[in-house]
Amino acid sequence: MAKKFLGQKTKRFYFNNGVEDVSYVAIYGDQFELDTAQDGTAADRRDATYRGRPGEIAANTQFVLKRSLELYFLDIGQGDASFIVTPNNTKILVDGGLKDRALGFLIWKYRLDQAANSVIIDHLFLSHADKDHVVGLVPLLNHPQITVKNIYHNGIGLYESGHNEVLGTRVNGKLITIHSSLSDLDGADLKSGFKNWIDAVKTSQASYKRLDSSDGVMDIGDPSIQLEVLGPILETDGSFKWLHNKSHTINGHSLIFRIDYDHVRAFFSGDINIEGSEHFLQIPGNNLKVNAHIFKAPHHGSHEFSQELLNHINPMITVISSGETPDHGHPRAVFLGGIGKAGRGKKPLIFSTELSALFIDSGDPEAVDHSGVAITTMGDLDFSQAASNKEARQRFKKILPGIINVRTDGEQIFAFRRVKMGYQWESYEMKFSDT
Numbered sequence: 001m002a003k004k005f006l007g008q009k010t011k012r013f014y015f016n017n018g019v020e021d022v023s024y025v026a027i028y029g030d031q032f033e034l035d036t037a038q039d040g041t042a043a044d045r046r047d048a049t050y051r052g053r054p055g056e057i058a059a060n061t062q063f064v065l066k067r068s069l070e071l072y073f074l075d076i077g078q079g080d081a082s083f084i085v086t087p088n089n090t091k092i093l094v095d096g097g098l099k100d101r102a103l104g105f106l107i108w109k110y111r112l113d114q115a116a117n118s119v120i121i122d123h124l125f126l127s128h129a130d131k132d133h134v135v136g137l138v139p140l141l142n143h144p145q146i147t148v149k150n151i152y153h154n155g156i157g158l159y160e161s162g163h164n165e166v167l168g169t170r171v172n173g174k175l176i177t178i179h180s181s182l183s184d185l186d187g188a189d190l191k192s193g194f195k196n197w198i199d200a201v202k203t204s205q206a207s208y209k210r211l212d213s214s215d216g217v218m219d220i221g222d223p224s225i226q227l228e229v230l231g232p233i234l235e236t237d238g239s240f241k242w243l244h245n246k247s248h249t250i251n252g253h254s255l256i257f258r259i260d261y262d263h264v265r266a267f268f269s270g271d272i273n274i275e276g277s278e279h280f281l282q283i284p285g286n287n288l289k290v291n292a293h294i295f296k297a298p299h300h301g302s303h304e305f306s307q308e309l310l311n312h313i314n315p316m317i318t319v320i321s322s323g324e325t326p327d328h329g330h331p332r333a334v335f336l337g338g339i340g341k342a343g344r345g346k347k348p349l350i351f352s353t354e355l356s357a358l359f360i361d362s363g364d365p366e367a368v369d370h371s372g373v374a375i376t377t378m379g380d381l382d383f384s385q386a387a388s389n390k391e392a393r394q395r396f397k398k399i400l401p402g403i404i405n406v407r408t409d410g411e412q413i414f415a416f417r418r419v420k421m422g423y424q425w426e427s428y429e430m431k432f433s434d435t
Helices: 101-109 137-140 192-204 245-253 272-279 307-313 331-343 386-397
Strands: 001-006 010-016 023-027 033-034 044-052 055-060 069-073 082-085 093-096 119-125 147-154 209-210 225-231 256-261 263-267 293-294 315-320 348-353 403-409 412-419 424-431
Touching: 001 225, 010 044, 010 403, 023 119, 023 424, 069 263, 082 101, 101 386, 137 147, 137 192, 225 272, 245 272, 307 331, 315 403, 331 348, 348 412
Parallel strands: 093 119, 119 147, 147 209, 263 293, 293 315, 315 348
Antiparallel strands: 001 033, 010 023, 010 055, 033 044, 044 055, 069 082, 069 403, 082 093, 225 256, 256 263, 403 412, 412 424
């Protein structure tokens, strides 16, 4: 059997689910196992295994030998979480959301309902420690079948006492409390949510390192990928510029980066806001560094954005991660107009995880927020038990339509949103050079 990847936008895969003959639509970059003895067969279909299921696919299906760059923008409700798989299978997680849906995604994707399976996250980027980015990472770090090797952060913690600001000590318009390692936090009185995160990091035994723009291009273990850290930007004395208030400062100094794969670029912007964007763009050349085909929008489509920054990004594909509860009004109409104005090409794409999942019932009646809206949670599950992982996988499958999939071979770019009826996809194909 040979491992190959789908080399065309979509293709139908046929199999028997134990009850009847059914089919799924596979998308560009999906992995198959094929019997090479059937290469060039004259039959209409050939044997294939897809996501562990034996079945058939059209004999004329196009396959490639190399994995694409896979970008998954997860529907995690209010917050952010993205997952990246590089061509050599390096795995990168960016943020984790407010709930535990990032964990649910990993359980689903890597079949952690099977006790023999496990997954290694090579790099975890925490853009900043606001709860809608960090809380969902705690159960993920504690899961016995998930190993995280490297964790990167922006150096801003949250403190209960001991400083004149929640973020630390502010002196003369600068935040001077910046931590790099876990030992820097020894003895600190941390906010409970941030403390839970730090305790989970310690238990995980992952490396924990602060990054800023001076780190530049990182070696992530895949020579075909260039990852450049673009922010936050430190002052010459090693402090952070205070940006009006606590929320503007922690958001504006998000850990942000760009990924390049041949001709295609993707920009992950954390929650960078107007002040943070202005601070970033004052550095000569930074306007060119943010130019990207694929853009993870900042702060869930908030009104606090810089049109100048959006214009410099000039994206083909924008993904907004937001949730309906609590209702912050995201994505804002003014942001949708702004990103539409800044878009590249004749038909730039704007996706919203919230809108993609709006009509999907999570089917979890025990998980209800203050307004009575059902959410998906797995806090009642013991992940040391195989049955709990199976239950978590089934719960997560019900919210798959909220995931935005983007894949590229470094020249062609494909974007997909699952449509619940008939396991179909809303799908798009373009090239980096399209205008």
